[in-house]
Amino acid sequence: MKRVKVSNNVIRRLPRYLRKLDELSESGVDKISSRQLGEQLGLTSSQVRQDFNCFGEFGQQGYGYNVSALRAQIAGILGMDRGFSSVLIGVGNIGRALMENFCFADWGIHLAAAFDVRPALIGTEYKGVQIYDVAELEAYLRANHVDIAVLTVPKTAAIAVTETLTGNGIDAIWNFTNVELTAPNSHTIVENVHFSDSLLSLSYFVAERRDEEAAWAAREEK
Amino acid sequence: MKRVKVSNNVIRRLPRYLRKLDELSESGVDKISSRQLGEQLGLTSSQVRQDFNCFGEFGQQGYGYNVSALRAQIAGILGMDRGFSSVLIGVGNIGRALMENFCFADWGIHLAAAFDVRPALIGTEYKGVQIYDVAELEAYLRANHVDIAVLTVPKTAAIAVTETLTGNGIDAIWNFTNVELTAPNSHTIVENVHFSDSLLSLSYFVAERRDEEAAWAAREEK
Numbered sequence: 161m162k163r164v165k166v167s168n169n170v171i172r173r174l175p176r177y178l179r180k181l182d183e184l185s186e187s188g189v190d191k192i193s194s195r196q197l198g199e200q201l202g203l204t205s206s207q208v209r210q211d212f213n214c215f216g217e218f219g220q221q222g223y224g225y226n227v228s229a230l231r232a233q234i235a236g237i238l239g240m241d242r243g244f245s246s247v248l249i250g251v252g253n254i255g256r257a258l259m260e261n262f263c264f265a266d267w268g269i270h271l272a273a274a275f276d277v278r279p280a281l282i283g284t285e286y287k288g289v290q291i292y293d294v295a296e297l298e299a300y301l302r303a304n305h306v307d308i309a310v311l312t313v314p315k316t317a318a319i320a321v322t323e324t325l326t327g328n329g330i331d332a333i334w335n336f337t338n339v340e341l342t343a344p345n346s347h348t349i350v351e352n353v354h355f356s357d358s359l360l361s362l363s364y365f366v367a368e369r370r371d372e373e374a375a376w377a378a379r380e381e382k
Numbered sequence: 383m384k385r386v387k388v389s390n391n392v393i394r395r396l397p398r399y400l401r402k403l404d405e406l407s408e409s410g411v412d413k414i415s416s417r418q419l420g421e422q423l424g425l426t427s428s429q430v431r432q433d434f435n436c437f438g439e440f441g442q443q444g445y446g447y448n449v450s451a452l453r454a455q456i457a458g459i460l461g462m463d464r465g466f467s468s469v470l471i472g473v474g475n476i477g478r479a480l481m482e483n484f485c486f487a488d489w490g491i492h493l494a495a496a497f498d499v500r501p502a503l504i505g506t507e508y509k510g511v512q513i514y515d516v517a518e519l520e521a522y523l524r525a526n527h528v529d530i531a532v533l534t535v536p537k538t539a540a541i542a543v544t545e546t547l548t549g550n551g552i553d554a555i556w557n558f559t560n561v562e563l564t565a566p567n568s569h570t571i572v573e574n575v576h577f578s579d580s581l582l583s584l585s586y587f588v589a590e591r592r593d594e595e596a597a598w599a600a601r602e603e604k
Contacts, residue, residue: 168424169391171583171586171587172579172583174582174583174586175576175578175579175582175583176579178582179576179578179579183562202390237586237589238582238585238586238589239585239586239588239589239592240582240585242585242588242589242592244585244588244589252479253475253476253478253479253482253483254475254476254479254483256475257474257475257476257479258577260475261475261476261560262577262578264581266578267578267581267582267585268585269581269585307588307592308584308585308588315483331588331591332584332587332588332591334580334581334584338483340405349584349587349588349591351580351581351583351584351587353577353580354397354401355480355484355575356397356401356484356488356489357394357397357398357401358556358573358575359486359489359491359556359573360396360397360400360460360462360489361393361394361396361397361573362530362554362556362571362573363460363461363462363464363466363489363490363491363530364393364396364459364460364461365393365554365571365573366461366464366466366529366530366553366554366571367459367460367461367464367466369553369554369571370461370464370529
């Protein structure tokens with residue numbers, strides 16, 4: 161695929177488009193205009209068109225987008241058709257939550273193996289995924305092609321495991337540890353999951369709501 | 383606080399500013415320009431200034447921002463000083479992961495209680511938080527002021543629990559269930575945690591990297 165440098169904001173919106181298109185498909189919608197799509201996502205129609213124009217011509221002027229064709233194009237841009245392979249390190253609460261409830265395959269990613277340090281887990285399977293000793297991680301990475309490491313280890317283990325990963329060909333880490341894993345401009349692609357960003361956005365909206373309520377109450381007292 | 387309607391994109395950036403300012407503080411930086419702050423976050427300086435201008439005058443023209451003062455202002459805007467109270471429903475993998483590793487208090491939010499259906503958990507404490515029978519949720523909400531519900535129940539329970547919450551004064555839900563909880567334009571503020579958005583962004587960057595590698599390999603073969 162020919163790629164141009166696309167802004168981070170556009171890339172971040174692509175999964176949201178994908179989810180919306182899946183929703184539309186499920187509701188039986190098969191065509192949508194940029195205006196309608198924008199409205200449902202809180203974007204302007206020109207924003208939507210600009211976003212897609214980063215990747216070439218989608219849809220036809222005046223005819224709108226074909227939902228399933230657009231979905232397939234975005235899935236392709238997101239690499240969902242590349243057959244990426246992943247391993248998960250740290251079968252604790254968050255690791256188990258992902259293995260149990262998060263369908264990696266739905267997003268085109270194969271979860272090939274998991275690793276932990278606890279003897280009770282090593283050698284067992286969880287949700288169809290084999291759990292290995294983390295001591296075997298290096299050998300595993302040398303023997304198998306892995307694109308993405310899902311890092312769900314305790315904070316204290318984050319740096320050591322990251323060194324094993326990056327030292328053995330892993331250049332992409334999905335980081336749940338809240339530890340800054342790499343230096344700026346590192347070759348490794350790190351995607352951090354920041355629960356706090358999400359909670360603080362919610363907190364903002366609650367604060368806004370409480371202020372509105374207080375303003376109404378003050379008005380009624382007058 | 384006087385509030386104007388601020389775009390969703392600005393609100394979503396506030397937690398990122400906060401994290402960056404915390405990082406700067408820890409590294410002993412006490413002043414920063416909008417240009418420097420923008421560079422560290424992949425934003426232009428005018429973007430940074432525009433974002434802050436939504437909330438009034440921060441910093442001084444030509445002098446930059448005082449890191450700790452700016453941090454305090456953003457924390458205030460995000461409602462971190464409101465003493466919001468929360469309850470968590472569903473002490474499964476993801477619920478336990480949050481109770482164990484996510485410091486609600488760091489974000490100004492008190493986690494007051496947890497609820498589950500499993501007899502083995504009910505009446506116990508986890509990480510200092512009491513776990514009640516979900517059957518007591520309604521009575522609890524009537525007796526205690528709660529601002530935010532953290533929803534970490536299995537998918538099948540999501541709607542029923544949401545009805546109990548919204549029917550008893552809860553107007554904000556932090557939703558980990560991947561279930562669409564409310565109708566559009568509902569009074570309830572729902573913040574969804576979409577792991578897939580994060581993973582797909584990572585997948586995009588990996589796909590981009592693989593394309594670059596392929597292009598280099600092709601060039602070398604010539």
